[in-house]
Amino acid sequence: MAGLALSGSNPDVELLYDINGLAKDAPQWLDRTVAYVGEYGLLLALVLLVLGGWWSVRRRSPSAEEAASSVAALIWAPLAAGVAVLVNVPIRGFVERRRPFLDHQGLDVLVSGKTDFSFVSDHATIAMALGVGLFVAHRRLGLAGIAVALVEGFCRVYMGVHYPTDVVGGFALGTAVALLLSPVASALLTPVVRAVAASPGIGGVVWRRPRGVGGVVAGDCAEESAGGRERDLAA
Template structure:
């Protein structure tokens, strides 16, 4: 399929955002590139780990921990779903069609629609929001920042990022019932194994909480 047409307003947005790169010093540009390429994905995965720490002792711990696992799995499924989409749309990278753009990262060839980074970030954010509202909102903000960074770096058009947002949200929400139906029993079974009890332990399953204070002191 031929590449998508580029409305004037999209190119205007692309040039406006990517043009900010000219105002960055060399070192600042390197930092921004690293954050947009690796830093934000790492922080999003770290938020999932923090979410697990916060929900593993909730009353619905097996389901909540499964939701954290689903956030990571949804990101992987979003990436997999994008493979045929990119091949079908076959949209070149912006810097390949517009030589005046400033690509801030080398070696980004191949097709542009949709953005893997934006899609995976959104999948994590939406899935995490279903488990922990505050962390989910933080992750949604980071996903938006991730999308903006990809345009700033000159490796995606704005509609590539919007498409990534849509794809990640669709995967995280539409496949969540199936994913949770598979992951929740798995987490419950793993947590039932003695040495894996730390994975998800609701308050009722905590031996120390089942004892009354006198029994704890006696022990």
């Protein structure tokens, strides 16, 4: 498997040269910008989108119950990215695909020090897992997250550190983990988030009660009902 995509006639390699060739014709400041954005900036943007989703559902959810399920889905997004990276560890070890600049001459490599295996791209995996995980919880921000993930994949090839199929593989892995494990994650995380929402001290991190709306969470409603029954019995 180590010799995967070594042939110069391979469409994967040809597309690599076409995309990376844009870096050779671009001004140096643009290459430095793409290198920074592709290495750090876009992943940070995705984290900010997830935080924006949390802020949105916390303030706009009509009930604590709905907010709890949405926040649980948002928590799953970064967890999915972490799980996907762990899944990628044995995949990389099995495929053992070298970085493209080690086997192909003339590439403009914008980031040095990449010595690990190339397939699949961790950056593409993390980005798409975050984007798809966000989409499950918040459609509008999720679409923006997926768009950012696609740009991340393009940047990795532009930078000369990944083949296009490394990126496509990362997209597939991140999407699969985020979607396939989402029901299990929701079943495990939602009760925990619901318990946090029911806590008088920290429930506000899950749901901000709109002004004029009575009852903060289901737990408070249950306590009020129990108190009412006690008063009825006392009467």
